Amino acid sequence: xxxxxxxALVIAIAGIVIPLSTTxxxxxxxxxxxxxxxxxxxxxxxxxxKAGAWPRDLSVHADSMASGAHRAIACxxxxxxxxxxxxxxxxxxxxxxxxxxxxxTDSTGSPYTHRAVVTAFASSAHRGGxxxxxxxxPTCLGCHQNDAHSIRPARARVPIAERMAMxxxxxxxxxxxxxxxxxxxxxxxxxxxxxxxxxxxxxxxxAVCQDCHTTHGVLPADSTRSSVARGNxxxxxxxxxxxxxxxxxxxxSGANHLDLRIGRSPILWFEETFFLVLTGGTMAMLLVGxxxxxxxxxxxxxxxxxxxxxxxxxxATGTRATVRAARALLID
Amino acid sequence: MSxxxxxxxxxxSSAPSPSEGREQGSGEFVRFSLNQRMQHWALIASFxxxxxxxxxxxxxxxxxxxxxxxLIGGLPTARLVHRIAAVxxxxxxxxxxxxxxxxxVESRFNVRAAWPxxxxxxxxxxxxxxxxxxxGLEPELPRYDRFSFREKFDYFAVVWGLPVMMISGLILWFPxxxxxxxxxxxxxxxxxxxxDEAILAISxxxxxxxxxxxxxxxxxxxxxxxxxxxxTEEEIRAEHPLEYERLVGADxxxx
Numbered sequence: 001x002x003x004x005x006x007x008a009l010v011i012a013i014a015g016i017v018i019p020l021s022t023t024x025x026x027x028x029x030x031x032x033x034x035x036x037x038x039x040x041x042x043x044x045x046x047x048x049x050k051a052g053a054w055p056r057d058l059s060v061h062a063d064s065m066a067s068g069a070h071r072a073i074a075c076x077x078x079x080x081x082x083x084x085x086x087x088x089x090x091x092x093x094x095x096x097x098x099x100x101x102x103x104x105t106d107s108t109g110s111p112y113t114h115r116a117v118v119t120a121f122a123s124s125a126h127r128g129g130x131x132x133x134x135x136x137x138p139t140c141l142g143c144h145q146n147d148a149h150s151i152r153p154a155r156a157r158v159p160i161a162e163r164m165a166m167x168x169x170x171x172x173x174x175x176x177x178x179x180x181x182x183x184x185x186x187x188x189x190x191x192x193x194x195x196x197x198x199x200x201x202x203x204x205x206x207a208v209c210q211d212c213h214t215t216h217g218v219l220p221a222d223s224t225r226s227s228v229a230r231g232n233x234x235x236x237x238x239x240x241x242x243x244x245x246x247x248x249x250x251x252x253s254g255a256n257h258l259d260l261r262i263g264r265s266p267i268l269w270f271e272e273t274f275f276l277v278l279t280g281g282t283m284a285m286l287l288v289g290x291x292x293x294x295x296x297x298x299x300x301x302x303x304x305x306x307x308x309x310x311x312x313x314x315x316a317t318g319t320r321a322t323v324r325a326a327r328a329l330l331i332d
Numbered sequence: 333m334s335x336x337x338x339x340x341x342x343x344x345s346s347a348p349s350p351s352e353g354r355e356q357g358s359g360e361f362v363r364f365s366l367n368q369r370m371q372h373w374a375l376i377a378s379f380x381x382x383x384x385x386x387x388x389x390x391x392x393x394x395x396x397x398x399x400x401x402x403l404i405g406g407l408p409t410a411r412l413v414h415r416i417a418a419v420x421x422x423x424x425x426x427x428x429x430x431x432x433x434x435x436x437v438e439s440r441f442n443v444r445a446a447w448p449x450x451x452x453x454x455x456x457x458x459x460x461x462x463x464x465x466x467x468g469l470e471p472e473l474p475r476y477d478r479f480s481f482r483e484k485f486d487y488f489a490v491v492w493g494l495p496v497m498m499i500s501g502l503i504l505w506f507p508x509x510x511x512x513x514x515x516x517x518x519x520x521x522x523x524x525x526x527x528d529e530a531i532l533a534i535s536x537x538x539x540x541x542x543x544x545x546x547x548x549x550x551x552x553x554x555x556x557x558x559x560x561x562x563x564t565e566e567e568i569r570a571e572h573p574l575e576y577e578r579l580v581g582a583d584x585x586x587x
Binding site (some may be wrong): 003016049076148191194196198199200201202203243244245246249250251252253257258261262265266267271272275276278279282283285289290292295296297 | 407
């Protein structure tokens, strides 16, 4: 939502004009969106609760709604208790819930509802966002761009990097993860996987968080219903558009979050340490060998003397040349 | 000190004998046969391609490495090139193994004659003497044979590195096939081994091997022996005196 200086002007006009223009109360038909859009279609439409408070954005931003998933839904399908002007006071109104039956139909004409999604969400690890018990947990609008009016359809249009960003916002926030007893290494360890590197180099045909952990039914791996639980992970990896034929051993490698597995596995920790020591030790030895060879040819002091002479020569000529050039440029 | 009386070059029948090389009149010896050089060329080509297509994957956040992918047509092309080069390197390794077996058979299973790159006690003594020389405790370098301890180190770096990269690379190339049949930790181990050994190999080549053949003031800008296989008499007398004596001694009639 954007807040512009002109918002104040519009509020002033709306605050004067609208009460003057309607001398009597009106009731709107449930499918009459035009009536709502008369005011709420204005791009800078807003309302200030009390003097000095920051105004609330009450515009539906009709131009972005026109390309959203909810464009064909009548206002009162969701805002079912706003049927009259003046509007009932907010104390008498329920907040819109995504689980409500909005009498919407999908493209085939059958009734459409988000109830299934909400049910899955309500039994997931993120349920604290649905019932408001956990301020750290995601809410519907928190992931779905904070704007139900211009909400985009999911997988088909959201770029893969943005889908990852949805999860990163919280799961890369160490303090938030600490507070909720979730690992702080999820994102960093994923960045080490081939799946992430494909995204990094512009590929879209790869697995991102939601592909393995599901979008709304996210559960920790030790929960039996989780898509990444021991009993389910082979099915998750073995989807027909991913790694068909995958079995347990493939699926349990932990390669997608390798750091997490290294942290739990002494064998892997040993392997990493072994290579670190081997590489560091070998390169140190070789570099020393080269240095010894060089110094025996030139001698340490002779070598340092040569470097010093070469550097001071370069600095002197470099400085003189720079001063000459500057003089030419600025004075001549 | 190796006491084989047979000149080494004659064992590898694909190389002309040392006396032939000498008679060419340029005071040069044949150090590497065409077979050996071709194996090395295949190694150079495949190693370079593998390193260039692999490094951006290891460091995906380095923009300048990502430019390599942009130049060749993105990640799909890079994956293809990496795998083709891998096949070349694996084939080269197999060719080398067959070559080693042939050398052994031709020398009638005399390991020291067939495989001069095997380290021995002399290499340990040479290493110690060379270190003392570097610190000024010896007046001159020890007398190396055909392959000094440095060259043997380079060789065994490949004997260790190539199988590690090959096995881990194949597991990562066919993760479902190998992952299903091996313990689940195999893919994780392959991930670590492939990435870390690559870094070690590339560092060792770019620093150590390149110093020996490029940056070394005696060789700069490049030693060409990998190309034409010939070594001058001064070089072989200075760097591999024991081999020189053996080759020259084979020409002389027995005393």
